[in-house]
Structure formats: structure tokens, C-alpha cells
Amino acid sequence: MRTGSDYLESIRDGREVWIEGERVRDVTKHPALAPIIQARADVYDMVRGDEDRLRENPSAPVALAKTDQDGEARNTLLVRPRQKEDWYAKWEAHDEISRRVGGLFSRLGDDNLGEMWSVTDERERLEGLDNAFVDNVERHLRAIETSDVYHVSANTDPKGDRSKNPKDQDPDMLLHVVKETDRGIVVRGAKFETASLYANQAFVKPTITNWGDATLSPYAVGFVVQMNAPGLKHICRTTFTDAGKAADYPLSSRLDEVEALMIFDDVEIPWEDVFFYENTRAALIVRSSIHRYASFSMLLRLLKSAELLLGISHLNVEQTGLHRQQAVMEKLSILASYHESIRSHLIAAIESGSVSGSGLWVPHQSMLFSGRYSAVRDLPGMMHIARELTGGQIALTPDSKSFEQPEIAPYLEKYFGLSEEWPGEDRRRLLALARDFLNSGYAGHKLSFQLFSQAPPFAHLAAIFNSFDFEPSKSFTRQCARIGEEARGSA
Known part of the structure; x- marks a missing residue:
């Protein structure tokens, strides 16, 4: 190797x-x-x-x-x-x-x-x-x-x-x-x-x-x-x-x-x-x-992005003491639900998979494609929730050289430092990561990139339609409607 x-x-x-x-x-x-x-x-x-x-x-x-x-x-x-x-x-x-x-x-x-x-x-x-x-x-x-x-x-x-x-x-x-x-x-x-x-x-x-x-x-x-x-x-x-x-x-x-x-x-x-x-x-x-196996890897990438969204958001509100407020907990729960939705689709696709003609374990296709669709569809909204929880600081924080400049560093430490656990430099590092992941040119590019690498949502929906087994639903509906049975007299 x-x-x-x-x-x-x-x-x-x-x-x-x-x-x-x-x-x-x-x-x-x-x-x-x-x-x-x-x-x-x-x-x-x-x-x-x-x-x-x-x-x-x-x-x-x-x-x-x-x-x-x-x-x-x-x-x-x-x-x-x-x-x-x-x-x-x-x-x-x-x-x-x-x-x-x-x-x-x-x-x-x-x-x-x-x-x-x-x-x-x-x-x-x-x-x-x-x-x-x-x-x-x-x-x-x-x-x-x-x-x-x-x-x-x-x-x-x-x-x-x-x-x-x-x-x-x-x-x-x-x-x-x-x-x-x-x-x-x-x-x-x-x-x-x-x-x-x-x-x-x-x-x-x-x-x-x-x-x-x-x-x-x-x-x-x-x-x-x-x-x-x-x-x-x-x-x-x-x-x-x-x-x-x-x-x-x-x-x-x-x-x-x-x-x-x-x-x-x-x-x-x-x-x-x-x-x-x-x-x-x-x-x-x-x-x-073509996406039979590749979609798993791409959905895994989105799970890691969801993990970073959640980590950035929770650390920020925890630093500022807002993590116990009801409105904040609700937004964190939405991010957690997004993360868990992706994770559950991946697990379900593995566990419900089957063996292919070449002897490979194929993830359950409609389960995998449904996870990919919802993850890409909801990603812009999840990024905006993370922006809300991080606040205006990601747009306002000075650069690292300012934090190193002896004449102004004490002021930045005073106004950005929160505690011994969270000094100004660590706070700056978290905000720099948040800015890069959520607000930079790179962040916008990575969001648009999903429409290139993952394909646009209409293509995801087409993949779901072509891979989903509609027969069990139709069969149950026939049973409920008693379709095909002989006419019954009124009870």
C-alpha cells in the first residue's frame, strides 16, 4: 500500500x-x-x-x-x-x-x-x-x-x-x-x-x-x-x-x-x-x-456536516449560557433531529440491505435515497439555524492577528473571553470555524456543491420512485377497500 x-x-x-x-x-x-x-x-x-x-x-x-x-x-x-x-x-x-x-x-x-x-x-x-x-x-x-x-x-x-x-x-x-x-x-x-x-x-x-x-x-x-x-x-x-x-x-x-x-x-x-x-x-x-453504493458514502459526508453544525451551535450557546433557554433548546433539537434522521437512514439502509448478483451487500435503495433527499433538501435550513445560534459574532469577530497585537489584545480578551474555561483565543477559534463553515465563500460553495455531487432534489425523487416497492401499500389498500372480493350484503 x-x-x-x-x-x-x-x-x-x-x-x-x-x-x-x-x-x-x-x-x-x-x-x-x-x-x-x-x-x-x-x-x-x-x-x-x-x-x-x-x-x-x-x-x-x-x-x-x-x-x-x-x-x-x-x-x-x-x-x-x-x-x-x-x-x-x-x-x-x-x-x-x-x-x-x-x-x-x-x-x-x-x-x-x-x-x-x-x-x-x-x-x-x-x-x-x-x-x-x-x-x-x-x-x-x-x-x-x-x-x-x-x-x-x-x-x-x-x-x-x-x-x-x-x-x-x-x-x-x-x-x-x-x-x-x-x-x-x-x-x-x-x-x-x-x-x-x-x-x-x-x-x-x-x-x-x-x-x-x-x-x-x-x-x-x-x-x-x-x-x-x-x-x-x-x-x-x-x-x-x-x-x-x-x-x-x-x-x-x-x-x-x-x-x-x-x-x-x-x-x-x-x-x-x-x-x-x-x-x-x-x-x-x-x-x-450508478448511485447504488456511492450514495452511502455521500450521505455519510452529510452526516459529518450535520455533526459539525450541531457541535458549532451547541458549544456556542453553552459558552454564552443560553443552552437552557426553551427557544434555544428547540433549535438545538431540530439540528439533533436532522443529524439523527441521516444516521437512522444509513443504519436502516445497511440493516435492510440484500446481497447483489456479484455477492456484495447492497444498502436498501429507497431507504438510502430517501435519506439523501431529505438531507440535501433540509441542509440550507439547518445551516441557517446554526447561524442563528452562533449569532452575529461570526460576522463581527476580528482576525487572529488582532488577537495577537499587544496594544489591543487585552481589549479583545476582555470582550471575547468568557471564563477560564473559554478564554478569548478559544472563543475566537470557535467563531472562526463557524464563519468558515457557515458564512464564507467556501461555505456557499459547499452548499451549492451538493446540487452537483449529490444531484438536485428532483433527481433524488426520481431515484426514490424507481427504487421504492409500492406493492405492499397497494396490497394493504386493496384489503382495506375489499377490492376484488365478492359483493357482500349489508351487515
Whole structure:
């Protein structure tokens, strides 16, 4: 398994990355990108440390490494979930990473790996189709498990004018196959993706689900691309990172997971990396099952956000002595209920799950999707409740340098310090965290990001509709209405 140094070296591979109009020669050293890349390297070192302890003592109580069925120690997040206990192990590993890092990740690789687990479930349906190379999926899965490469996803196209058929506008608005060679296929277009510039590879697949006729088949393509592939460009959004302001922005200064527009300028994909191409049926099968496992990881991220909302709010009102007021307790209860709703959906999805065709434990789908829908729907309201409980201080607190300035520090200690337990500096740190998580540009971005990573609520509702079993409700209704029974005389 990799160390952090192994990972850093692996992404110094000549990839073409652009940010703020500048070509980046070494992403690991760019001031805006280095903090999140180092945080990702730190996670590799954490996993490697737990793996070493597990090798020395197979019964060692470690969270981040797990012995797989082949007897090898693996990253717990990457082990295939063959039983319900595996999901709880992933949950524990995710919480342990968040605790050690002191913050939240959206992309750790497990969420995107789940998309490939779902493809293995559909092996039987895909094997009978033309231009579907299911063996390549299994080979890539084994490579990820055994070498711990950082694997992400490339899902969302620019799309252009959505009222038009792709063939009736610039065809590059959706990624598509332009030709076939002896070595593989050549693709052109673009995708948006988080962490592409510091990942090793991505599973690229189509986003559209209404395929219409066969003229759209060039867009029905799925493959794995290496991030340094010739012709692939990563154009980054502006970051929120400022390492010099870590004291005032403790999350965004270290953990801004940068999105990029990946430009595929006639990129050749080797045959061994192609999963399917020019096959709308294969694309439909993959799209319909793509969130089967990945939604669990994404809902887990929202649970950790809910935990931080609750912690920020409760610590603040506890500091100021307001935590026993009825109005405050009600708001804290709403945040607690939000947290528990997410947690209960995750538990219920695990416990009500079933075994897939490929032998994996599938979380109960409608339970999982319902949790995701309510969590994303209610997140803006929960953030605003946390703002109310934190009060205007998050908009008014001076920066850390002011607290260090000898001439004014005594005044700030007087007016921000609350007790020996809560001196002014600790109060400032809590308010800085609250401001970064609730009020900063980073906070607004992470809220909007849910509509990109989790999909908008209407898509969640469609997933619920397609996965929910309506038959028990209909059957009970028939019984209550005595539908189908012979006419009965009046009593």
C-alpha cells in the first residue's frame, strides 16, 4: 500500500493543469493546491500506518485497514462490502479520517469506487451487449484494491443548450467517441470533476439518461482515463485556499477540494481501459445503477456536516449560557433531529440491505435515497439555524492577528473571553470555524456543491420512485377497500 510520498510522486507525472491562467508544472507545490494535496497524502500515511499495525498483529483494533478475503491488508474504504459489517467498518474509517484530519472531505475515493461496484453487479446484463468489456471493470477494481490509486469520477458534461438534441449543437458539449484505432478509442468533449487534478484516474461515463435513437450512440461511452493522458487538460476553478489565513479559515485554508473542467482534446483511451462504447443500452444500464453504493458514502459526508453544525451551535450557546433557554433548546433539537434522521437512514439502509448478483451487500435503495433527499433538501435550513445560534459574532469577530497585537489584545480578551474555561483565543477559534463553515465563500460553495455531487432534489425523487416497492401499500389498500372480493350484503 502507498505512503503519502508514494502518492505525491505519482501525481508528478506531467499532467496539464491550469489555474488562474497559469500552467502548473508541479501540482504538489502550487500554493493554492498544495494544502488539499498534502491532506490527501496525510490520509495515505494514516491508512499505511494502520495497515502496518494490522500486519504486525492481525487482531489489532485499527479502523483504516482491513484484511480482505484474499488475506491481504487493504484500505478499509476500498474493501468490497460483502456483508453488512463491512459498511459499519467503512463508517468507522470515515469518522476516524475526519477526526485525525480535523475537517471534512467530499472525495476520498470510496464514493467513486462504488460506481464500479455497481457495474460489476450488472455483469450479466452487460456481457450480452456489443462493445461492452466487463472484464476490464474487474481488472481495474483489482488494481485499485491492490495499489490504492486515487480513483475519482468524471460524470457531468457542460451539456450546452439542453433544449437541443446533442447532435443539433456543438457535439463537444457532451463527451463522445470520434474514432476507433487499433489501440483503442479517441474521445472529445469535457467533464467537470472534483479532485481530478490531484487524482490518478477517473471513471468517465455519460450523464444523459434519455437516449432517444441510435444517433446518440457516440455519446454512450464509459472508460477509465489516466489524469496525465496526452490531450487531457484540467482547468481549475478559483480556490478558497489561503495557507496564510489558516487561523481564521481553518477548513478552507486546508481542505478546499478543487473542481476542474477536464478537457478531452482527442484523448486516446486504450482498449484495456474501455468499459463500453457506442452502446446506448449499456449506458442506460450503468446510469440506472450508478448511485447504488456511492450514495452511502455521500450521505455519510452529510452526516459529518450535520455533526459539525450541531457541535458549532451547541458549544456556542453553552459558552454564552443560553443552552437552557426553551427557544434555544428547540433549535438545538431540530439540528439533533436532522443529524439523527441521516444516521437512522444509513443504519436502516445497511440493516435492510440484500446481497447483489456479484455477492456484495447492497444498502436498501429507497431507504438510502430517501435519506439523501431529505438531507440535501433540509441542509440550507439547518445551516441557517446554526447561524442563528452562533449569532452575529461570526460576522463581527476580528482576525487572529488582532488577537495577537499587544496594544489591543487585552481589549479583545476582555470582550471575547468568557471564563477560564473559554478564554478569548478559544472563543475566537470557535467563531472562526463557524464563519468558515457557515458564512464564507467556501461555505456557499459547499452548499451549492451538493446540487452537483449529490444531484438536485428532483433527481433524488426520481431515484426514490424507481427504487421504492409500492406493492405492499397497494396490497394493504386493496384489503382495506375489499377490492376484488365478492359483493357482500349489508351487515
